[in-house]
Amino acid sequence: xxxxxxxxxxxxVRTVLAWGVTLLLFFPLFWLLLTAFKTELQAxxxxxxxxxxxxxxxxxxxxxxxxxLLYAKNSVITSVLSTVLGLMLAAPAxxxxxFFKSKHTKDILMWMLSTKMMPAVGAxxxxxxxxxxxxxxxxxxxxIIVFTLSNLPxxxxxxxxxxxxxxxxxxxxxxMDGATLWQEFRMVLLPLGMGGLASTGLLCLVLSWNEAFWxxxxxxxKGGTLATLIASYSSPEGLFWAKLxxxxxxxxxxxxxxxxxxxxxxxxxxxxxxxx
Amino acid sequence: MSFLQLNxxxxxxxxxxxxxxxxxxxxxxxxIVFVGPSGCGKSTLLRLIAxxxxxxxxxxxxxxxxxxxxxxxxxxxxxxxxxxxxxxxxSVYENMSFALKLDxxxxxxxxxxxxxxxxxxxxxxxxxxxxxxxxxxxxQRVAIGRAIxxxxxxxxxxxxxxxxxxxxxxxxRVEIAKLHRELGATTIYVTHDQVxxxxxxxxxxxxxxxxxxxxxxxxxxxxxxxxxxxxxxxGTPQMNVSSLQNLPAVVADQAPIDxxxxxxxxxxxxxxxxxxxSTGIQGRVELVEALGAETLIYVHTSEGAQLVSRQNERTTxxxxxxxxLSLDLKHAHWFDAQGRVVTQA
Amino acid sequence: MKRFLPxxxxxxxxxxxxxxxxxxxxMSIYFSTIRFNLMQPDQSGFxxxxxxxxxxxxxSFWPAVMNTVLLLGSVIVITVVLGAALALLIDxxxxxxxxxxxxxxxxxxxxxxxxxxxxxxxxxxPIYGVLAQVWIFFGATPINWLEDLPLLxxxxxxxxxxxxxxALIFITSLxxxxxxxxxxxxxxxxxxxxxxxxxxxxxxxxxxxVVVMIELIFLLSIxxxxxxxxxxxxxxxxxxxxxxxxxxxxxxxxxxVASAGALFxxxxxxxxAIFLMRMVGKSLDK
Numbered sequence: 045x046x047x048x049x050x051x052x053x054x055x056x057v058r059t060v061l062a063w064g065v066t067l068l069l070f071f072p073l074f075w076l077l078l079t080a081f082k083t084e085l086q087a088x089x090x091x092x093x094x095x096x097x098x099x100x101x102x103x104x105x106x107x108x109x110x111x112x113l114l115y116a117k118n119s120v121i122t123s124v125l126s127t128v129l130g131l132m133l134a135a136p137a138x139x140x141x142x143f144f145k146s147k148h149t150k151d152i153l154m155w156m157l158s159t160k161m162m163p164a165v166g167a168x169x170x171x172x173x174x175x176x177x178x179x180x181x182x183x184x185x186x187x188i189i190v191f192t193l194s195n196l197p198x199x200x201x202x203x204x205x206x207x208x209x210x211x212x213x214x215x216x217x218x219x220m221d222g223a224t225l226w227q228e229f230r231m232v233l234l235p236l237g238m239g240g241l242a243s244t245g246l247l248c249l250v251l252s253w254n255e256a257f258w259x260x261x262x263x264x265x266k267g268g269t270l271a272t273l274i275a276s277y278s279s280p281e282g283l284f285w286a287k288l289x290x291x292x293x294x295x296x297x298x299x300x301x302x303x304x305x306x307x308x309x310x311x312x313x314x315x316x317x318x319x320x
Numbered sequence: 321m322s323f324l325q326l327n328x329x330x331x332x333x334x335x336x337x338x339x340x341x342x343x344x345x346x347x348x349x350x351x352i353v354f355v356g357p358s359g360c361g362k363s364t365l366l367r368l369i370a371x372x373x374x375x376x377x378x379x380x381x382x383x384x385x386x387x388x389x390x391x392x393x394x395x396x397x398x399x400x401x402x403x404x405x406x407x408x409x410x411s412v413y414e415n416m417s418f419a420l421k422l423d424x425x426x427x428x429x430x431x432x433x434x435x436x437x438x439x440x441x442x443x444x445x446x447x448x449x450x451x452x453x454x455x456x457x458x459x460q461r462v463a464i465g466r467a468i469x470x471x472x473x474x475x476x477x478x479x480x481x482x483x484x485x486x487x488x489x490x491x492x493r494v495e496i497a498k499l500h501r502e503l504g505a506t507t508i509y510v511t512h513d514q515v516x517x518x519x520x521x522x523x524x525x526x527x528x529x530x531x532x533x534x535x536x537x538x539x540x541x542x543x544x545x546x547x548x549x550x551x552x553x554x555g556t557p558q559m560n561v562s563s564l565q566n567l568p569a570v571v572a573d574q575a576p577i578d579x580x581x582x583x584x585x586x587x588x589x590x591x592x593x594x595x596x597x598s599t600g601i602q603g604r605v606e607l608v609e610a611l612g613a614e615t616l617i618y619v620h621t622s623e624g625a626q627l628v629s630r631q632n633e634r635t636t637x638x639x640x641x642x643x644x645l646s647l648d649l650k651h652a653h654w655f656d657a658q659g660r661v662v663t664q665a
Numbered sequence: 666m667k668r669f670l671p672x673x674x675x676x677x678x679x680x681x682x683x684x685x686x687x688x689x690x691x692m693s694i695y696f697s698t699i700r701f702n703l704m705q706p707d708q709s710g711f712x713x714x715x716x717x718x719x720x721x722x723x724x725s726f727w728p729a730v731m732n733t734v735l736l737l738g739s740v741i742v743i744t745v746v747l748g749a750a751l752a753l754l755i756d757x758x759x760x761x762x763x764x765x766x767x768x769x770x771x772x773x774x775x776x777x778x779x780x781x782x783x784x785x786x787x788x789x790x791p792i793y794g795v796l797a798q799v800w801i802f803f804g805a806t807p808i809n810w811l812e813d814l815p816l817l818x819x820x821x822x823x824x825x826x827x828x829x830x831x832a833l834i835f836i837t838s839l840x841x842x843x844x845x846x847x848x849x850x851x852x853x854x855x856x857x858x859x860x861x862x863x864x865x866x867x868x869x870x871x872x873x874x875v876v877v878m879i880e881l882i883f884l885l886s887i888x889x890x891x892x893x894x895x896x897x898x899x900x901x902x903x904x905x906x907x908x909x910x911x912x913x914x915x916x917x918x919x920x921x922v923a924s925a926g927a928l929f930x931x932x933x934x935x936x937x938a939i940f941l942m943r944m945v946g947k948s949l950d951k
Contacts, residue, residue, distance in 0.1 A: 059759040065751065069828070070768045072783055073775070075795060079787065088793040137678035144671035152679065154942055159686045161938035163886040165907040166931040169914050169923045170692035173703075193685040200678055213405035216372050221419035221466070222393040225670075231418075235409045256777040256889035261915065274778040275893045285786055285793075292779040303774030304767045311837045314830070315875050 073300075079289035087285040102290035111265070112291065115273040119295075122184055122269060123252035126191035127245050130199045133192070135241065138203030139233070143212065153204065156197040164194070164257045175262055182267040187259060191252040198251070198313045199244050205312065206240025207233075243309040246302055250310075253299050270295040323348040323383060323506055324369075324474055330377030331361075331368055331530075338364050340530040341378070346474075346508070351500050354510045355517040356527035356553070362510045363478055365527070369508065370399050370476050383473060398467035399476040402483065404459045406451040406466075412438075413447040416465050437468040440499070457488045464496075468503070477509040481516065493519060514554050518542070526550050548659035551585050557616060557628050561585045561655065566625035568601055571647060575654050579662040585653035588630035593617050595637055597644025603627070605641045610634065619645060690931075696924035703918040716925035723922075725901040725909055732816055733905040736823070737884050741877055743824040748831030748876070749869055753861075756839050766836070773829040777889035784822045785811060785894045815895045815903035822890050831876045838872035839865070874940070882934055906930055 067074075079087050081098035106112050141149045171190065172181075180186040210233065218232045256271040263272055274295060277288045303310070324346040331339035339361050346352055354362040367373045369380065371392035379388040387395050398419075407415050413434060420430045438444045441461045451459055460480060467475055480496075481489045497520055500507060511517060517524050518538040526533040526541065526549075534546040538554075545551035551559045563583045564572040575584065594600075603621035617629045617637060627645065637643065654662045697716050720726060755765060772780070788796050789810035797807035810818040842865075850860055886907045891897055897904035897912065904912070906926065914923035 055759055058754065058757065059761070062755050062759060062765055063761065065754070066765045066768050069825070070771060071795075072788055072825070073771055075787055076779075076783055133678045133681060136674035140671040140674035146671070152675070156678075156682060157942060158938060159682050161882055161934055161942075162686070163882060163907070163930050163934045165886045165888065165910050166693065166927045166934070167689035168910060169696060169920050169927055170689035172914065173692070173696075173920060174688075176703075193681060196678060196682055196685075211403060211405065213401045213403055214407060216392075217399070217401060217405040217407070217466075218418070219372070219392045220370060220397065220399045221470075222422045224393070227422060232407060250774060254774065254776045257886060260778075260889060260892060261911070271776050271778045271889070274776065274782060275889070277782055288782060288786065292776075292783065296775050296779050299776070300771050300774045303770060307766075307770055307833060308837075310773075310830075311834055314879060315834060315872075 076289050076292060079286055080293045082286050082289075084284070084286045087289070102286045103294070105287055106291045106294065112273065114266075115268050115270050116294075118184055118187075118263075118267060119253055119269040119271075122187040122191060123249050125184075126188045126195065126252045127248040129188065129192045130195050130248050131203075131241060131245055134196060134199035134203050134244070138200050138207055139229075141200075141204050142207035142210075143215070153201065156200055160194075160197040168261060171258075172261065182263045182265070184267050186262050187255075187267060187269065190258045190262070191255060194255070194258075195248045195251055199248055202244040202247065202309065202313045203237075203240055206244070207237060209240075210236050243306060244313070246306045247309045247313045250299050250302050250306060323350075324508075325381040326365075326369075326378070327381070328378035329365070329368060329375060329380065331364060331373065332376050338530050339368065342530075342532055344525065344532065344535065346506060348506050349504050351507045351509065351520055351522045353517040353521035353524050354508065354527060355512065355514055355524055356533075358512065359529075360527040361530040362512075362527050364530075366399075366476055366478055366508060366510045369474075370397055371395050372399075396473045397476055398470045398472040398474075399478065400460075400463045400467050400480050402479040404451075404463040404483075406459055406462055408451050411448050411450055412443060412454070412462050412465075415451070415462055416469050419466070419470050433469045433471075434465075437465045440468070440502070441465050456484055457492065460484065460492065464499070468499075471505075473506065475505050475507040477507065479511055480509075481511070481513070496520060515556065518554070524554075526553060545585075545653065545661060547661055548583070548585065548655045551653055551655075551661070555587060557588055557630070559585045559587050559653070560591060560625075560627045562625040562627065566621070566623045568623055571601070571649070574649060574652075576662050576664050579654035579656050582654065582656040582659075582662070585655060586627075586647055586649075587651065588616065588628045590648040590651045591627050591629040592631065592646050592648075593619060593629045593635075593637070594644045594646065595641065597646075599644060601645040601647070603643055603645055605637050605639050605643055607639055608635060608637055617643075619643060621645065693924045693927050693931075696920050697928055699921055701919075701921040701924075703914070703920050712921070716921040717929075720913070720922045720925045720929070723909070725904055725912075728901045729904045729906050729909040732901075732903060733885070733907075735816060736820060736887060736905055737881060739820045740824050740827060740884055741880050743820070744827045744831040744880065745873055745876060747824075748828055749835050749873070751828075751832040752835035752839055752869075753865065755836065770829045770833055772826050773833075775826065777826070778893050780822055780826050781890040781893035784818070784825075789818060811895055812899065815899065819887070819890055819895065819903050822894070823884065823887060827880060827884070831880075834872050834876050835869055838869055842868050878938075878940055882938060885930060885934055906933075 078094070080102055081100070082093065082096055083099055083101065086093050086096050141153065175181045175186045214236070215228055215232060218228045223231065253269075254271070255269075256275075259269045259271040260275060263269065274288075274292060277284060277291070324344075326342055326344040329339055329342040330337070342365060344352075354365060356362050364373065368375050371387075371390065375388050379386055381387065382395065382397075407418065410418065416434045416437060417430045420433060425433075434447075435444070438447055441464060443458070443461055443465055446454060446458060446462075451462070454462065460483075463480070477496075481492055484492060493516060496509075500520075509516070509520060521538055523535060524538055524541055525535050528549055534541060534550045536544075541550060541554045545554065548561060552561060561583050564575055564579070564581070567584060571584065575582070593605075601621050601623070603619040603625075605617060606620050606626075607618040609616040609618075614630055614632050615635050617631070617635065619627050619629060621627060629645070652664075654664065656662050698711060698713060700710050700712050700715075751769070755762060755769075775783070786794070788794050791797050791807045791809040791812075794807075796810070800807040808814065810821075846864060847860060850864060855863070887905060888907050888911065891903055891905065891908045892911075895903040897908045901909075907930065910923050910926040910930065913919050913926060
């Protein structure tokens with residue numbers, strides 16, 4: 045019947061278009077992936093090489109550069125610590141707002157949202173001056189503080205909406221069963237909220253790791269993150285594309301993978317729940 | 321001193337007075353049902369007893385102890401929630417043993433109690449499953465089991481059957497009744513379904529707008545409702561209440577003096593319909609509901625009253641047929657203009 | 666005790682955020698009214714509006730504003746239109762849909778500096794870059810993107826990164842759409858264009874507004890891409906307001922003027938923020 049073939053035709057067009065656009069959009073990353081395994085000469089070959097013998101020499105060279113490890117370490121430390129710190133600040137606040145709702149709860153949440161609305165550049169000078177005065181320029185600590193505070197509104201919001209989804213009757217049942225507040229928290233809320241904590245943490249990790257504005261402005265050789273390192277490849281001498289690709293790949297791979305898993309949280313977090 | 325005593329209980333939500341001075345005495349072992357329309361305060365009252373909301377006025381005594389301001393965990397009460405509120409991350413066994421664990425009872429004692437309750441409720445094969453893996457009926461039994469293991473002074477049920485489908489509801493109702501007979505525990509049960517109230521209760525408390533309208537055994541409420549509200553709330557189909565204006569003089573004149581300007585209430589089984597009868601009240605059949613065991617006939621009288629008649633025999637009447645009605649005034653309930661019942665002098 | 670606990674729990678977060686908001690703001694206001702050069706921190710005197718004047722009369726100011734508007738506008742239009750189209754395209758199931766979604770979202774998670782260099786060197790290099798090779802393949806002369814079309818290059822980079830974000834938001838929004846109304850419209854005889862116009866687009870309108878607001882706020886501070894690729898140039902062809910402020914602060918070391926500029930950026934952002942907050946506030950009420 046013609047209806048069946050119409051559907052197949054539509055499906056075919058849709059599939060071809062979707063895959064076509066996707067491959068096109070993904071191509072630059074694909075190219076990055078390929079180039080990381082080429083030699084420098086292969087990387088700049090004209091016409092561009094699609095088939096070649098892969099090599100791991102770039103990765104080992106990148107590993108040998110001592111500053112790569114340093115920058116990587118900084119990225120890891122600043123993202124992880126800012127996430128942990130953020131969770132420690134955000135979780136109690138979100139818990140309080142979700143379960144002890146008062147007439148100010150909505151106002152406080154909106155206010156927190158508004159603090160995120162300020163463009164980073166608006167705080168550049170004061171934060172720079174403060175960091176300078178406190179001798180925190182080019183340190184991990186400066187970044188940890190800035191990352192934590194930048195992500196705090198998002199974290200509070202996300203945890204709040206996760207906690208709100210826990211039916212309050214389960215907590216009431218725990219109360220009826222004789223649980224003190226602490227027992228209620230530890231034995232019921234925490235296990236149930238673990239998922240929310242994990243996904244919020246994941247999002248924060250991603251945001252901190254990719255953060256480039258503050259990394260570029262507040263840090264340099266000692267406290268710099270991978271973002272800073274990559275930026276320094278802006279115009280180096282000699283052939284460097286393959287190495288740059290390898291370094292970039294190492295820098296972005298974990299986060300892109302995390303990103304695949306945290307798509308939903310991203311939408312929730314960055315739009316503050318305005319899109320369901 | 322009764323087992324559970326409510327003295328002038330008051331509750332405010334902001335400016336709104338939700339519970340208006342409720343007084344109630346409950347004896348040990350009684351099955352009390354709170355029933356009433358949505359918003360009447362029955363769930364609120366239950367939650368006040370449970371300690372999940374604060375009592376704003378009056379006091380609450382349990383077995384001689386004033387528990388008005390005690391937190392829920394110290395009141396020795398157990399509650400079965402409408403949504404079951406099972407701990408999703410714990411197995412059935414852990415759900416049921418949670419309270420006992422918090423109480424630091426020895427492991428062997430806990431095991432014995434949980435297994436006994438699971439046995440009564442036919443949950444033994446499911447003890448290691450999580451709530452996700454259970455059907456609605458099974459989850460509900462776990463919720464009940466969680467309450468039973470604690471052997472509390474009073475069981476509180478908050479509309480436990482409303483999330484079940486009709487067949488399961490009937491079945492579970494019977495099981496709850498059996499359970500009460502076996503355990504003999506004092507129970508307060510909240511529902512909006514008056515069939516549950518009638519079948520389960522030792523005594524029924526009818527609530528409206530935060531106040532008690534009447535307290536009595538199910539049949540007392542059925543036979544001797546204190547006002548029009550209770551009369552029409554209890555009994556399906558609803559009691560026929562017709563304004564005296566819509567009834568022929570021969571009927572209306574039999575009303576007691578205080579009921580003038582009020583209405584007449586008659587249960588459907590006290591209204592009978594006769595085809596082709598030209599004596600008595602005339603009316604036209606609007607709808608016939610043949611339910612098998614009984615038949616309901618909806619009639620519109622020539623004076624403008626709407627009446628439902630219930631009979632055990634099948635009928636050949638159809639909508640549009642003219643019929644004559646006879647009313648058994650021996651079972652009449654007369655109400656005055658404010659809906660209060662007026663007894664025949 | 667009932668009132669006490671919630672307050673204690675909330676205080677650390679609220680306090681730190683409050684400081685994070687107030688301190689830079691107050692400092693910016695203060696700095697914008699004094700003479701403050703980071704290289705000569707002892708020279709400070711109240712100069713009132715002078716910093717603002719200086720910022721606004723900088724020959725790069727209007728170009729920067731223009732560039733900011735162009736940058737914002739183009740990226741927003743590209744991401745919203747293409748994002749919506751993408752979302753509609755993959756709204757119905759087809760083979761490999763899961764993988765497509767994963768691949769599509771990837772650019773958003775790439776570090777901005779990697780993004781910038783990826784394009785600068787590998788795609789846009791006029792000799793060895795992939796785009797150049799494609800141009801040559803079709804017999805045209807390759808474009809020197811970063812030299813000749815700096816702003817457009819930045820627009821391309823940023824759009825590539827934010828397109829997945831917009832698409833993801835729209836995909837999420839479409840999934841919450843009531844399927845039954847689509848079926849009802851089909852029974853009413855609607856074709857796809859009509860469904861688009863009367864059902865899909867109105868439903869998406871709300872998330873479009875959210876995406877526009879969010880992008881307005883984040884894209885105002887586009888910095889890393891410009892810093893890493895064009896350095897704002899050639900000249901000020903790809904300088905936006907954020908980069909201009911950066912130049913003033915950390916290249917000219919004039920913190921006073923930079924602060925004046927920052928306040929300007931803050932006002933811009935707040936205007937967008939007010940609308941976003943109203944949207945979010947409504948969703949909170951539900």
